[in-house]
Amino acid sequence: MLLGALGVPAGRIPDRVEERAALWRAELAPRGALVVLDHAADAEQVRPLLPGARRRCGDVRASADPRAVAEVLRLRGHLPLAIGVAASRLRHRPAWSVSTPAERLHGGRAAARRRTARLRSARGLAVAARPRP
Structure with missing residues (x-):
């Protein structure tokens, strides 16, 4: 859903969660976007979605x-x-x-x-x- 919102075609979206998170970070990095991730269970749930330097959440x-x-x-x-x-x-x-x-x-x-x-x-x-x- 998140990758689709960035305009990534369904055929480019990987099956593995880790690969999806990496693609998300790569697509989001040059955009300078503010993303609000609501209803996360904990920091570990959203940490893979954060760009490199920001992965220190929690x-x-x-x-x-x-x-x-x-x-x-x-x-x-x-x-x-x-x-x-x-x-x-x-x-x-x-x-x-x-x-x-x-x-x-x-x-x-x-x-x-x-x-x-x-x-x-x-x-x-x-x-x-x-x-x-």
Whole structure:
């Protein structure tokens, strides 16, 4: 199905899965495409489809903390682009644990709630201090 979507004729599609994956990578490499592989059981299921340098999916940190991964996905609304941003930030920050993005998202939301509360409080004081006509 994936090779057909790339325009590969049915006669060129090999029978063996490994050969299909290699053909997929070869066909996709020069295209610069974004492919979202949804409902994968685990990283091993999609790893053969990734181009050479990208085959390191399923970061050891993610494997070690599936609850943190689930929390990041939840906080990012399960949106592929938002998840990709979080994954990219994690990939480029080897000192971070998987829970770091979740903690930062929680912290950012808590800070936003505090700012909103302060604004509401300041507005209430301004209204209370205003003399009545």
